[in-house]
């Protein structure tokens with residue numbers, strides 16, 4: 001081994017070091033004794049960054065955390081022994097960032113002289129991917145619903161027609177009791193078919209974005225609360241609602257807002273296991289209307305927080321579909337609003353619904 005490596009730990013200088021510094025990922029290089037011989041600029045920054053002058057020439061064991069070293073040491077030794085790269089399959093979370101790691105053998109003079117460890121910060125990329133997956137799934141779901149609704153409309157019309165024909169035959173029956181029964185069955189079929197038709201129509205309408213509608217926030221909250229009064233998830237839930245007078249209308253169709261408020265309130269009721277306090281507060285800030293729904297249940301676990309708005313994500317697979325918050329967010333965003341989980345010191349979860357207020361025409 002080159003003895004000078006011990007005295008002058010930095011094996012790279014000039015252009016070589018500058019090239020490493022220019023790379024958009026953080027990396028370091030260790031020699032066979034697991035001493036750091038290169039440490040690029042990106043590796044100096046961020047939540048796990050350390051200044052280069054404090055690490056060069058030192059054993060990696062003194063630089064990483066005990067836990068970090070325990071994980072990385074066997075991997076580095078394996079790369080030295082096998083000469084094969086190790087791409088991390090799991091991802092590392094540090095300081096709220098997500099990294100993808102890789103350890104690459106550096107072959108010099110016919111043997112693995114060093115190992116290069118690189119960390120790619122994939123936080124933004126992953127967030128974007130998740131958003132794309134989520135909106136893809138929702139779009140697919142919307143298409144599916146519209147498709148099914150459309151397919152049901154035709155056979156339904158056929159069934160209704162056949163039922164009418166059958167009924168008119170039976171209505172010619174000589175027995176008055178049979179005629180009466182035929183009439184009551186016909187009415188039943190008419191009623192149920194009508195219900196299905198309305199359902200199909202409303203499904204098709206849901207899949208189509210509505211624009212230019214306005215909702216009275218206070219009235220929507222009141223109507224949802226009326227509905228929840230008798231719901232088992234709200235058996236012993238106290239609702240404290242604070243609505244300022246003369247709140248301007250919100251730019252969203254009332255049915256969508258109702259669906260959103262209902263989904264969030266039901267989640268709160270379920271999280272509190274049917275007893276606790278739900279505080280609903282509306283306020284107005286500039287061009288926005290804000291509706292906070294805060295419960296005093298267990299709150300949303302930290303590990304779960306990044307996922308609660310993803311379609312089909314649920315922590316109660318038996319009860320929930322995992323679509324409540326995903327659809328709520330999609331409805332709100334379509335109307336120029338949003339819904340977020342608000343961090344809070346107090347116990348429980350607080351969801352904030354932001355809406356655009358309808359601008360008065362002049």
Ligand SMILES: Nc1ncnc2c1ncn2[C@@H]1O[C@H](COP(=O)(O)OP(=O)(O)O)[C@@H](O)[C@H]1O
Pocket residue numbers: 263267268269271295297298299300301304308309313314315316319320321322323324325326348349
């Ligand atoms: N008020 C709340 N308190 C605690 N956790 C909540 C609350 N609201 C939502 N969550 C979490 O978010 C997840 C997703 O909610 P949602 O999309 O409505 O699906 P579902 O209610 O079907 O589970 C829930 O499974 C739960 O883990």
Ligand SMILES: [Mg+2]
Pocket residue numbers: 263266267320322323324325
């Ligand atoms: Mg739900």
